[in-house]
Amino acid sequence: MGGSHVDQVPGISANHAMDELLENLQSPDRCLEMDGSELREVLETVLRRLIPHVDSFDTQLAWEPPQAGARPDGSLPNDSSDWEGVIRELFEDHLFPAYNPASGGYMAYVPGGGLLHSAVADLIANAVNRYVTVWQAAPRLAELEAEVVDWFRQLAGLPDTGGGYLTTGGSLANWSAVVTARACRLPEDFLDGMIYTSDQAHYSAIRAARMAGFPAGNIQVVESDAEYRVSLDLLQQRIEEDRQSGRRPFLVVGHAGTTNTGAVDDLLELARICQQQDLWFHVDAAYGGAFLLTGRGRALLQGIEQADSVTLDPHKGMFLPYGTGCLLVRDRQDLHRAHAVDVDYMPEMQDDPYRVDICQISPELSRECRGLRVWLPVKIHGLGAFENYLDEKLDLAQFAARELETIPGIQILAPPQLSILAFRLAPEGLDMEALNEVNREFLERINRATQRCFLSPTSLNGVFSIRICIIVFRTHLEHVQHCIDVIRQAAAELLADR
Numbered sequence: 001m002g003g004s005h006v007d008q009v010p011g012i013s014a015n016h017a018m019d020e021l022l023e024n025l026q027s028p029d030r031c032l033e034m035d036g037s038e039l040r041e042v043l044e045t046v047l048r049r050l051i052p053h054v055d056s057f058d059t060q061l062a063w064e065p066p067q068a069g070a071r072p073d074g075s076l077p078n079d080s081s082d083w084e085g086v087i088r089e090l091f092e093d094h095l096f097p098a099y100n101p102a103s104g105g106y107m108a109y110v111p112g113g114g115l116l117h118s119a120v121a122d123l124i125a126n127a128v129n130r131y132v133t134v135w136q137a138a139p140r141l142a143e144l145e146a147e148v149v150d151w152f153r154q155l156a157g158l159p160d161t162g163g164g165y166l167t168t169g170g171s172l173a174n175w176s177a178v179v180t181a182r183a184c185r186l187p188e189d190f191l192d193g194m195i196y197t198s199d200q201a202h203y204s205a206i207r208a209a210r211m212a213g214f215p216a217g218n219i220q221v222v223e224s225d226a227e228y229r230v231s232l233d234l235l236q237q238r239i240e241e242d243r244q245s246g247r248r249p250f251l252v253v254g255h256a257g258t259t260n261t262g263a264v265d266d267l268l269e270l271a272r273i274c275q276q277q278d279l280w281f282h283v284d285a286a287y288g289g290a291f292l293l294t295g296r297g298r299a300l301l302q303g304i305e306q307a308d309s310v311t312l313d314p315h316k317g318m319f320l321p322y323g324t325g326c327l328l329v330r331d332r333q334d335l336h337r338a339h340a341v342d343v344d345y346m347p348e349m350q351d352d353p354y355r356v357d358i359c360q361i362s363p364e365l366s367r368e369c370r371g372l373r374v375w376l377p378v379k380i381h382g383l384g385a386f387e388n389y390l391d392e393k394l395d396l397a398q399f400a401a402r403e404l405e406t407i408p409g410i411q412i413l414a415p416p417q418l419s420i421l422a423f424r425l426a427p428e429g430l431d432m433e434a435l436n437e438v439n440r441e442f443l444e445r446i447n448r449a450t451q452r453c454f455l456s457p458t459s460l461n462g463v464f465s466i467r468i469c470i471i472v473f474r475t476h477l478e479h480v481q482h483c484i485d486v487i488r489q490a491a492a493e494l495l496a497d498r
């Protein structure tokens with residue numbers, strides 16, 4: 001009966017005798033199993049391209065306008081190719097044009113930089129391919145990752161009941177924070193729960209709330225003050241109004257460095273309000289959190305240590321390549337409450353708080369050993385090196401602001417609280433719409449002048465504003481000086497053309 005069933009499956013026949021099967025199995029395809037000498041050869045091929053790329057970071061453009069390549073013909077890549085050719089194609093056809101956050105002239109958006117140490121760490125992590133989200137599957141690497149998270153917990157000043165895990169970025173950390181707050185503060189039927197943040201919030205906080213199941217009407221976007229910090233009076237007013245109308249306030253998302261201007265909310269006051277009102281206090285420190293390594297950052301971010309949860313983003317302020325964020329919580333049991341599920345087919349999970357099963361405190365199961373890409377550069381250089389680089393970025397932002405003040409027609413819209421500032425050109429006699437148009441043109445001229453400095457725009461209360469964000473570790477005085485020279489010249493030309 002079983003034999004006749006097999007007979008009907010194309011390609012498998014009863015006549016496919018055991019000895020034929022065994023013969024086939026004697027000589028399987030092993031081409032995917034790279035051995036050590038092939039790996040060395042491949043790495044040499046890659047390094048012949050990668051090393052000149054790395055050595056030219058300083059002369060590479062900070063950005064190029066986007067341009068699509070030839071559309072693929074859609075055929076499946078069934079044939080093999082040689083390494084030399086494929087790596088050549090990658091380096092020659094796919095790396096450029098691009099925005100180049102690895103270059104010192106990149107001061108747009110919130111870039112990272114991409115420590116090469118972490119690239120080496122990723123190579124090792126992927127080559128050994130350990131399963132780190134279950135403690136017993138790779139105890140020492142799981143402990144290494146937990147150690148990295150604990151460094152961050154200490155940095156944020158959270159108590160030793162705290163914990164956390166490494167995410168792929170700030171957006172995912174914000175989402176997991178909202179899910180955790182929801183699980184810990186609201187009943188299963190949570191649709192009357194209200195979330196509060198500022199009009200300067202990164203959109204990932206709003207998306208996090210939506211992805212956690214809250215309709216848009218459950219998210220109160222509270223206006224910010226003249227320094228782009230959330231207005232505490234308006235926040236309290238909204239909370240009060242919502243309570244009176246029978247809604248259930250449960251979460252405030254504060255900011256330790258907004259994306260637009262780097263503004264730091266009054267975290268001490270926010271913590272006090274949250275405590276008084278019994279609300280979960282989340283701090284989005286994706287941009288600003290790394291500055292906790294500096295004395296100035298610690299002073300400005302006071303109050304973060306009272307948060308229930310904190311988003312950090314080491315692929316920004318700790319200069320890692322993209323792919324590493326972090327969520328910290330004040331009580332690690334809260335992450336467990338929100339994420340843990342027990343099933344029969346998994347290995348036994350740990351009770352000991354120092355043996356972290358990452359899969360029980362996060363939404364991911366199979367993933368790379370993310371901790372290694374933080375651990376390796378920190379072990380090699382120590383946190384002091386990061387502090388020095390971050391202090392330099394704070395100084396560079398102050399330098400940029402002072403230089404901008406000397407350029408005729410420039411108005412500083414947001415002086416640096418950390419390492420972001422915003423400005424515009426404000427010739428007299430123009431209404432807001434005309435000024436916005438002038439500044440669109442101004443930014444275009446700045447970015448196109450040499451393509452060795454790249455800035456990005458934002459809107460501050462409807463005002464088209466140009467941001468400088470200094471956080472790439474390769475950005476030094478010469479890059480900022482060049483940027484200022486470009487701005488000075490573009491401003492003079494634009495004013496002369498009018």
Ligand SMILES: Cc1ncc(COP(=O)(O)O)c(C=O)c1O
Binds near residue numbers: 110171202285286
């Ligand atoms: C304040 C803030 N929060 C969250 C994010 C999102 O982080 P990611 O891009 O790592 O998802 C950003 C990104 O720039 C940010 O500036």
